[in-house]
Amino acid sequence: EVQLVESGGGLVQPGGSLRLSCAASGFTFSSYWMSWVRQAPGKGLEWVANIKQDGSEKYYVDSVKGRFTISRDNAKNSLYLQMNSLRAEDTAVYYCARENYDFWSGNWFDPWGQGTLVTVSS
Amino acid sequence: DIQMTQSPSSLSASVGDRVTITCRASQSISSYLNWYQQKPGKAPKLLIYAASSLQSGVPSRFSGSGSGTDFTLTISSLQPEDFATYYCQQSYSTPRTFGQGTRLEIK
Numbered sequence: 001e002v003q004l005v006e007s008g009g010g011l012v013q014p015g016g017s018l019r020l021s022c023a024a025s026g027f028t029f030s031s032y033w034m035s036w037v038r039q040a041p042g043k044g045l046e047w048v049a050n051i052k053q054d055g056s057e058k059y060y061v062d063s064v065k066g067r068f069t070i071s072r073d074n075a076k077n078s079l080y081l082q083m084n085s086l087r088a089e090d091t092a093v094y095y096c097a098r099e100n101y102d103f104w105s106g107n108w109f110d111p112w113g114q115g116t117l118v119t120v121s122s
Numbered sequence: 123d124i125q126m127t128q129s130p131s132s133l134s135a136s137v138g139d140r141v142t143i144t145c146r147a148s149q150s151i152s153s154y155l156n157w158y159q160q161k162p163g164k165a166p167k168l169l170i171y172a173a174s175s176l177q178s179g180v181p182s183r184f185s186g187s188g189s190g191t192d193f194t195l196t197i198s199s200l201q202p203e204d205f206a207t208y209y210c211q212q213s214y215s216t217p218r219t220f221g222q223g224t225r226l227e228i229k
Contacts, residue, residue, distance in 0.1 A: 035218070037166075045158075045166065045209055047218040061217045095165055105172035106154035107213040112165035 002026040002111055004096050009116030016086050016120070022079040022096030022113055030054075030074040033099035035109060036081050038092035046092075049081065050099060064090075086120045093117050124148050124212050128221035134229040139200045143224045145193045145210035154214040157186055157195045160223075161206045169208075170195065202228075 035050040097109035125148035153173040158166040170186035
C-alpha cells in the first residue's frame with residue numbers, strides 16, 4: 001500500500017523552528033518529486049515547496065523562501081521540511097504529497113499524507 | 123503566479139442532483155488542471171487529473187472538462203458521500219496554485 005506519514009508538528013513560539021518529516025512506503029520514493037502543501041485552519045490549500053528526485057532542484061512559494069528548507073533522504077525514504085523564523089501565519093496542517101508526472105498530463109498530487117499540525121503562538 | 127478562481131464558493135444541493143463546479147485560470151494552462159475532494163479533518167483526495175482523466179477508483183459520476191482557462195467538474199448524480207469541499211489546482215507552472223475551494227452542502 002502506498003503510504004505517506006507525516007510527523008514533527010506541534011506548538012512553537014514565533015521566531016522558533018520546527019522540522020517536519022514524512023515517511024514514505026509502498027513505492028519507489030527515489031523516483032518521484034515530492035511536495036509539501038499546507039492548509040491554515042478553516043482555509044484553502046497552499047503549495048509550499050517541492051523537491052526533485054535526487055534533491056538537485058527545489059522550489060518554494062514566495063512566502064517561505066529563505067525561511068523553509070525542503071530536503072529528502074532517499075536511503076530512508078523520507079522527506080523533510082525545516083521551518084525557521086516561524087510566524088503566526090505559518091500555522092497550518094502540513095501535508096506531504098507525491099507528485100505524479102506524465103508528459104501529456106502534467107503533474108498531480110497523489111497520495112497525500114494525513115497531515116501534521118503546526119501551531120505558531122506565544 | 124497563476125491565479126485560480128472557483129465558482130461558486132459554496133453550493134447547496136440534494137442527493138441525486140447534477141452539480142457543476144467551475145474553475146478559471148488567470149492565464150492559459152492547457153489541460154494541466156487537477157481536481158481534489160476534501161472531507162472535514164481528512165487529507166485531500168485526487169479525483170481528476172489533466173482536466174478530464176478520472177483517477178483510478180473514483181466513481182464514474184465524477185467528470186472533468188475544459189482547456190485553456192476554463193474548466194468544470196461535474197457530478198452527475200450526487201451521493202451522500204459527495205458532500206465535501208472541492209479544489210482545483212494548476213500544474214502548468216510553479217508555484218502550483220489551488221482555487222479557493224467550493225463547499226458542497228446538503229440542501
